[in-house]
Amino acid sequence: MDPLRRSPSPCSSSRPSSPRTPPCEMFGRVGIEAVLDQMKIKAMKMGFEFNIMVVGQSGLGKSTMMNTLFKSKVWKTTLPGSVVPIPQTLQLHSVTHVIEEKGVKLKLTVTDTPGFGDQINNDRCWDPILGYINEQYERYLQEELLITRQRHIPDTRVHCCVYFVPPTGHCLRPLDIECLQRLCRTVNVVPVIARADSLTIEEREAFRRRIQQNMRAHCIDVYPQKCFDEDINDKILNSKIRDRIPFAVVGADREHLVDGRCVLGRKTKWGIIEVENMAHCEFPLLRDLLIRSHLQDLKDVTHNVHYENYRVIRLNESHLLPRGPGWVNLAPASPGQLTTPGPSKTCRRAREDPEDGF
Amino acid sequence: ATEGLGIEVCGEWRASYTPSPLFAALNFLIAGATTASGAMDKEYVGFAALPNQLHRKSVKKGFDFTLMVAGESGLGKSTLINSLFLTNLYEDRQVPEASARLTQTLTIERRGVEIEEGGIKVKLTLVDTPGFGDSVDCSDCWLPVVRFIEEQFEQYLRDESGLNRKNIQDSRVHCCLYFISPFGRGLRPLDVAFLRAVHEKVNIIPVIGKADALMPKETQALKQKIRDQLREEEINIYQFPECDSDEDEDFKRQDAEMKESIPFAVVGSCEVVRDGGNRPMRGRRYSWGTVEVENPHHCDFLNLRRMLVQTHLQDLKEVTHDVLYEGYRARCLQSLARPGARDRASRSKLSRQSATEIPLPMLPLAETEKLIREKDEELRRMQEMLEKMQAQMQQSQAPGEQSDAL
Numbered sequence: 001m002d003p004l005r006r007s008p009s010p011c012s013s014s015r016p017s018s019p020r021t022p023p024c025e026m027f028g029r030v031g032i033e034a035v036l037d038q039m040k041i042k043a044m045k046m047g048f049e050f051n052i053m054v055v056g057q058s059g060l061g062k063s064t065m066m067n068t069l070f071k072s073k074v075w076k077t078t079l080p081g082s083v084v085p086i087p088q089t090l091q092l093h094s095v096t097h098v099i100e101e102k103g104v105k106l107k108l109t110v111t112d113t114p115g116f117g118d119q120i121n122n123d124r125c126w127d128p129i130l131g132y133i134n135e136q137y138e139r140y141l142q143e144e145l146l147i148t149r150q151r152h153i154p155d156t157r158v159h160c161c162v163y164f165v166p167p168t169g170h171c172l173r174p175l176d177i178e179c180l181q182r183l184c185r186t187v188n189v190v191p192v193i194a195r196a197d198s199l200t201i202e203e204r205e206a207f208r209r210r211i212q213q214n215m216r217a218h219c220i221d222v223y224p225q226k227c228f229d230e231d232i233n234d235k236i237l238n239s240k241i242r243d244r245i246p247f248a249v250v251g252a253d254r255e256h257l258v259d260g261r262c263v264l265g266r267k268t269k270w271g272i273i274e275v276e277n278m279a280h281c282e283f284p285l286l287r288d289l290l291i292r293s294h295l296q297d298l299k300d301v302t303h304n305v306h307y308e309n310y311r312v313i314r315l316n317e318s319h320l321l322p323r324g325p326g327w328v329n330l331a332p333a334s335p336g337q338l339t340t341p342g343p344s345k346t347c348r349r350a351r352e353d354p355e356d357g358f
Numbered sequence: 359a360t361e362g363l364g365i366e367v368c369g370e371w372r373a374s375y376t377p378s379p380l381f382a383a384l385n386f387l388i389a390g391a392t393t394a395s396g397a398m399d400k401e402y403v404g405f406a407a408l409p410n411q412l413h414r415k416s417v418k419k420g421f422d423f424t425l426m427v428a429g430e431s432g433l434g435k436s437t438l439i440n441s442l443f444l445t446n447l448y449e450d451r452q453v454p455e456a457s458a459r460l461t462q463t464l465t466i467e468r469r470g471v472e473i474e475e476g477g478i479k480v481k482l483t484l485v486d487t488p489g490f491g492d493s494v495d496c497s498d499c500w501l502p503v504v505r506f507i508e509e510q511f512e513q514y515l516r517d518e519s520g521l522n523r524k525n526i527q528d529s530r531v532h533c534c535l536y537f538i539s540p541f542g543r544g545l546r547p548l549d550v551a552f553l554r555a556v557h558e559k560v561n562i563i564p565v566i567g568k569a570d571a572l573m574p575k576e577t578q579a580l581k582q583k584i585r586d587q588l589r590e591e592e593i594n595i596y597q598f599p600e601c602d603s604d605e606d607e608d609f610k611r612q613d614a615e616m617k618e619s620i621p622f623a624v625v626g627s628c629e630v631v632r633d634g635g636n637r638p639m640r641g642r643r644y645s646w647g648t649v650e651v652e653n654p655h656h657c658d659f660l661n662l663r664r665m666l667v668q669t670h671l672q673d674l675k676e677v678t679h680d681v682l683y684e685g686y687r688a689r690c691l692q693s694l695a696r697p698g699a700r701d702r703a704s705r706s707k708l709s710r711q712s713a714t715e716i717p718l719p720m721l722p723l724a725e726t727e728k729l730i731r732e733k734d735e736e737l738r739r740m741q742e743m744l745e746k747m748q749a750q751m752q753q754s755q756a757p758g759e760q761s762d763a764l
Contacts, residue, residue, distance in 0.1 A: 029444075029475060030442070030443055030444055030473060030475060030663070030667055031663070031667055031668045032421075032473060032475045032476065032478050032480050033475060033478055034667065034668035034669065035421055035478065035480070035667070035671050036413045036416065036417070036478065038669065038671065038672040038673070039409075039412060039416060039672055040409040040412070040413060042672060042676075043408070043412050048408050069403075070403055071403050099403070099405075101404075101405060101406050102406035104408055104409065106405050106408070147691045147692060147695070148684070148688050149684060149687075151680050230418070231418070287403075288404070291403060291405045292404040292405070293407075293411065296408065296411040296412055296414075296415065297411070297415075300415070304524070308523060312521050315521060316521070
């Protein structure tokens with residue numbers, strides 16, 4: 001491949017008798033590709049971080065899903081019927097693990113939301129969730145504003161929120177709609193149809209289409225957001241993904257023997273549901289999206305969009321405070337600020353092109 | 359049916375740079391196949407592909423790098439840059455005559471070039487300092503350079519603290535190649551003064567230019583002398599990071615060799631020399647022999663190029679960002695913090711909130727006032743223009759016409 005070089009010619013004054021630098025012949029290679037190797041070495045050394053939040057009612061298989069996703073006992077699961085008291089208020093609960101595979105280390109933090117949607121009156125049950133998410137943004141912002149900053153600011157911001165929709169088969173419930181609307185403005189949301197083994201394939205498709213319709217109608221812009229597609233490759237890939245969201249997933253952490261193979265699955269009297277079989281459920285799609293292909297993108301969107309939105313709001317507010325010469329005092333965020341969702345920028349853009357397919 | 363769920367890489371770093379079928383599961387689905395999975399590696403979650411995701415973005419975005427060259431005229435700086443990056447950056451340059459040089463002061467020139475190889479784009483910005491060391495009286499001739507470097511830091515600080523951080527241009531100087539004359543006995547006072555002024559602000563790599571004027575023994579002696587002088591004057595040049603213990607022996611040996619050959623004794627050339635049976639290469643042809651630029655026995659050009667481009671480009675940028683820039687930022691903020699801000703803060707009621715107050719630096723107030731004033735001026739001017747235009751339109755309509763275009 002011929003190296004492509006374009007250089008602007010600097011202005012020259014005319015002094016005919018001075019020596020000129022002789023022209024350079026193009027020959028050889030500079031060797032830039034090695035820069036990528038450098039980046040990879042650095043990334044391998046430092047390791048990666050990823051923070052997931054799972055939101056959904058109890059019994060929808062959130063913990064099992066996390067375990068299946070990361071093939072390790074990230075979370076303790078409970079059997080139905082076991083005596084686990086439903087907490088009176090929504091309490092968030094985070095667990096951090098470091099998992100390693102083929103030399104790559106991943107520091108995974110899973111935040112669970114037990115008690116979500118389980119009360120009689122579920123109004124404002126999303127407040128603690130939004131509060132938690134914004135609190136992580138606030139923490140990052142404060143670290144960023146310090147005079148002597150750490151070299152690597154610990155990133156506790158939620159990169160992805162997996163929202164479990166119960167498999168009613170009808171459409172999104174009012175609670176889901178309210179919650180998704182608010183969550184989408186603050187964090188990347190990936191909705192999934194939980195416990196999809198109670199729906200047949202046709203029922204799943206119909207349910208999925210209805211959910212997509214609901215989301216369009218209520219301006220719920222889930223990940224991958226259309227407005228962040230950068231080039232044509234991204235668009236194609238992300239359109240395919242958007243077509244299949246929400247994924248119908250089944251989680252399992254027990255292994256069974258099928259045709260001589262050992263697979264993860266749920267065993268019932270009428271058959272074994274294999275979790276990693278595309279014909280049975282769409283768990284592989286969820287796993288590929290979250291881990292194998294879009295992990296970095298999830299982090300980037302969180303950092304460049306959601307976090308920046310939060311930061312702009314905070315900086316603008318602090319203008320209200322009197323300032324000294326060259327200083328603005330950033331007061332700690334009041335509880336009211338923490339629970340307001342971010343601006344509906346993504347929503348506005350989604351409305352602009354209604355004629356595009358989903 | 360093929361297992362489309364796995365990832366092909368892991369462990370293979372120099373794979374192709376085209377986006378691999380990362381979302382293979384989806385393609386599998388679209389193709390209509392409905393059969394079950396094949397044998398799956400049970401322990402295989404798949405995030406070993408994460409480094410690949412990282413580089414996909416970088417390949418798309420490209421890299422940028424700012425390199426400064428400094429040193430007296432005539433040490434072969436331009437030729438070396440052309441040889442290093444295989445460009446024609448200085449093609450139309452006219453070397454000024456002696457009479458012009460008498461009145462020349464130090465200027466800072468920036469040139470940009472985009473290099474693309476193997477699908478990766480690097481946007482290289484070269485900062486040149488013609489006129490350095492040329493005048494009769496060179497006192498303080500390094501001040502414009504220091505100011506330039508700090509201006510880039512300041513610009514970045516401002517961008518980073520601003521509201522819209524989407525496209526911050528990084529124009530900070532990542533590396534400074536300082537050329538030392540091969541004819542002297544080590545560092546001269548001007549060299550020491552310049553290096554002292556910039557060593558805490560930019561990564562310095564000392565280079566001996568036109569090294570084909572020296573015999574091997576002389577080169578070694580000069581290098582040793584320069585190293586000793588740098589140590590005595592406590593000048594911090596760019597320190598190469600240590601090798602990991604798990605790197606292979608070859609790499610470690612190369613690394614050690616590279617560290618020992620600092621300052622690099624380089625020869626640059628833009629001419630391709632074609633010897634009889636040998637392959638063509640860059641070199642300088644003398645009557646007594648030919649100096650080959652890319653021959654490691656002849657000069658350290660290969661080492662320099664390997665270090666600068668192939669192994670330490672990213673590290674140079676990181677040290678600039680994590681150490682030099684952060685140092686500048688900390689100094690800047692601390693100096694802003696001291697003059698009376700604390701008692702003004704205590705005077706304002708709202709700010710006496712809690713211990714979690716972190717002052718947020720904005721543009722110094724003088725700057726914002728100036729900006730506000732400028733914007734006000736602009737606004738006023740535009741309003742005047744608008745009024746004038748409206749008056750004109752009314753005049754042109756006065757002779758009886760009703761226009762509905764208003």
